Amino acid sequence: MNKLQKIQKALLLLLKKPSLINLILNSDYKWEGKLKKNSQPKTLPIIKINDLITLNNEVLNTVTFLGGGSMPTDILLLKGLAKRFKNCSYFEIGTWRGESVINVADVAKECYTLNLSKEEILNNNLSIKYANLHGVLSKKNKGIKHLYGNSLNFDFKKLNKKFDLVFIDGNHTYEYIKNDTKNIFKHLIHENSIVVWHDYAYHPEMIRPEVLCGILDGIPNQNKNNLYHVSNTMCAIYINENLKATSFESPVKPILKFKVQIETSKF
Numbered sequence: 001m002n003k004l005q006k007i008q009k010a011l012l013l014l015l016k017k018p019s020l021i022n023l024i025l026n027s028d029y030k031w032e033g034k035l036k037k038n039s040q041p042k043t044l045p046i047i048k049i050n051d052l053i054t055l056n057n058e059v060l061n062t063v064t065f066l067g068g069g070s071m072p073t074d075i076l077l078l079k080g081l082a083k084r085f086k087n088c089s090y091f092e093i094g095t096w097r098g099e100s101v102i103n104v105a106d107v108a109k110e111c112y113t114l115n116l117s118k119e120e121i122l123n124n125n126l127s128i129k130y131a132n133l134h135g136v137l138s139k140k141n142k143g144i145k146h147l148y149g150n151s152l153n154f155d156f157k158k159l160n161k162k163f164d165l166v167f168i169d170g171n172h173t174y175e176y177i178k179n180d181t182k183n184i185f186k187h188l189i190h191e192n193s194i195v196v197w198h199d200y201a202y203h204p205e206m207i208r209p210e211v212l213c214g215i216l217d218g219i220p221n222q223n224k225n226n227l228y229h230v231s232n233t234m235c236a237i238y239i240n241e242n243l244k245a246t247s248f249e250s251p252v253k254p255i256l257k258f259k260v261q262i263e264t265s266k267f
Contacts, residue, residue, distance in 0.1 A: 098138025
């Protein structure tokens with residue numbers, strides 16, 4: 001198929017389904033252009049995960065290996081960061097099945113997780129089965145506080161507290177990432193808080209430019225020098241420390257290898 005044939009086929013598809021134009025308007029190409037236009041970096045500097053947390057003999061008690069969740073290394077990162085604080089206070093946006101928060105709850109003193117209510121999920125034309133799966137793991141732990149609301153208009157100030165570790169893993173569109181980042185830095189963190197964004201990368205070797213745009217436009221200017229990509233994860237991190245970092249490169253020559261031991265149990 002030559003270029004002209006491809007263009008003709010594309011136009012026919014757009015006529016049949018006009019909503020496909022959103023794939024172009026929201027493509028990575030658009031967000032890469034925005035980064036370039038605003039003289040923003042295409043990627044964050046990368047830091048080694050083992051420079052942040054201790055990995056040896058760490059155990060994750062709840063991993064499902066299902067869609068829409070975090071990589072085991074993402075969850076290891078959160079759990080290891082929580083251990084850096086005595087009586088860690090943890091807050092996250094985006095519960096999904098509750099896989100991240102249930103693991104952090106093993107080591108944190110208190111955990112809060114914010115998600116759309118069942119009614120709001122259903123109002124977005126999503127299935128009842130999908131709605132019922134939210135928090136299916138974490139609701140078993142009575143010590144985890146489940147909050148409900150849309151982070152675009154949720155009143156974070158009313159929580160009236162600061163958190164040691166914050167995980168932003170809700171809606172990954174630019175508008176939400178920018179808004180969530182602004183609110184977290186305005187209302188929920190203290191001087192030594194750590195903030196982690198999930199899905200900053202599609203996978204550890206491929207950056208998601210829309211999320212990066214949201215982070216950079218949402219975070220206060222004085223905090224931008226402390227933004228990093230954590231190796232072997234899909235996460236970006238803000239940490240108030242000067243860390244040894246290198247430029248992001250892809251493909252990556254492995255530096256770490258992980259030993260994984262699997263045990264299963266029925267849910």
